[in-house]
Amino acid sequence: MHSTPIWDPDQYLKHAGHRTRPFLDLLAHIPELPSGSGGPARIADLGCGPGNVTTLLTGRWPAARITGFDNSPEMLDRARDQYAGPTPGGGTLDFQAADATHWAPAEPYDLIVSNAALQWMPGHPDSFATWTGALAPGGTFAFQVPSNFTAPSHTLLAALCDSERWRDRLADRTRPAGNVLEPADYFARLTALGCETDIWETTYLQLLTGEDAVLDWVRGTALRPVLTALDDDEKAREEFTVQYRDLLHEAYPPGPGGTVFPFRRIFAIARRPH
Structure with missing residues (x-):
C-alpha cells in the first residue's frame, strides 16, 4: 500500500479547462518582475503537476528560466515529455523532483508561484518566510488554493471514510481542511513578512458534464488518496466508489445542461519591496 497519493495525469487533465482558469486569473494579477539583474527572469512553480499550467508562464515571460517542482513521478514524466526544453522566446523550461x-x-x-498544490502541504504558511526571503527585490510569491472543504464533495468523502465500513483503512485518507487558512490569515502572515499583499477569493460555478460528473472531477484530486490506499483491493475500490458516487448524485443533481459544481478558491499575491 502506498502512503502518498499516486497521481493520474490523464484523469487530472480531463478537466484541464476548469483547473486552468484559476491560474489564468492568478497570472493576470502578478505584477511585472524585477529586471535589475539584466538577465532572464528566474521562476519556480511549486507543485507543477503535468506541466500544462507551468508552460503558460512562458507566454508572460518568454525569456525566463522556469523550473517546475513536483513530488509525483507520474506528473513529472508527463511534464518532461510534453514541455521540457528551450522555449520559443529564448527561455528554458525544466522539471525537477522536490517536495x-x-x-x-x-x-x-x-x-x-504555486497553483492548487499547497493544500496538500500541512503547515505550508511556515515556509512563507523562506520563500519570500529568497525573492529578488521586487519579486513576487503568488499562489492559489482550493477552499471548498466544507462542500458536500469533501464532507461526504470524509464521512464515508470515517464510517464503520471504511474507518480502519481510510479514516486518515482525506485532506484536512486545516491545511488551508482563511484569506485574512494569509494576509496577516504575508504582510508580517513585509510583503505588499493582495488577497482575494472567488467561487466558480463550474458546469460539469457526464453521468458521474462530480465523481469524475474528484477522481483527479480529492479521491486520489483513497484510490491509492485501496489500490491492492479492486473489489473494495469499486464498492467505495459506488457508495461515494451515489452520495454525490444526491448532493449534486444534474440539470439540463450538466451538473453545477461550486468551487471556492483563495488567491494571494505577495511582493517583496524593492
Whole structure:
C-alpha cells in the first residue's frame, strides 16, 4: 500500500479547462518582475503537476528560466515529455523532483508561484518566510488554493471514510481542511513578512458534464488518496466508489445542461519591496 497519493495525469487533465482558469486569473494579477539583474527572469512553480499550467508562464515571460517542482513521478514524466526544453522566446523550461514541504530555494527567484498544490502541504504558511526571503527585490510569491472543504464533495468523502465500513483503512485518507487558512490569515502572515499583499477569493460555478460528473472531477484530486490506499483491493475500490458516487448524485443533481459544481478558491499575491 502506498502512503502518498499516486497521481493520474490523464484523469487530472480531463478537466484541464476548469483547473486552468484559476491560474489564468492568478497570472493576470502578478505584477511585472524585477529586471535589475539584466538577465532572464528566474521562476519556480511549486507543485507543477503535468506541466500544462507551468508552460503558460512562458507566454508572460518568454525569456525566463522556469523550473517546475513536483513530488509525483507520474506528473513529472508527463511534464518532461510534453514541455521540457528551450522555449520559443529564448527561455528554458525544466522539471525537477522536490517536495514543497522541504523545498528551500538554492538561488534568488523573481517569481515563486504555486497553483492548487499547497493544500496538500500541512503547515505550508511556515515556509512563507523562506520563500519570500529568497525573492529578488521586487519579486513576487503568488499562489492559489482550493477552499471548498466544507462542500458536500469533501464532507461526504470524509464521512464515508470515517464510517464503520471504511474507518480502519481510510479514516486518515482525506485532506484536512486545516491545511488551508482563511484569506485574512494569509494576509496577516504575508504582510508580517513585509510583503505588499493582495488577497482575494472567488467561487466558480463550474458546469460539469457526464453521468458521474462530480465523481469524475474528484477522481483527479480529492479521491486520489483513497484510490491509492485501496489500490491492492479492486473489489473494495469499486464498492467505495459506488457508495461515494451515489452520495454525490444526491448532493449534486444534474440539470439540463450538466451538473453545477461550486468551487471556492483563495488567491494571494505577495511582493517583496524593492
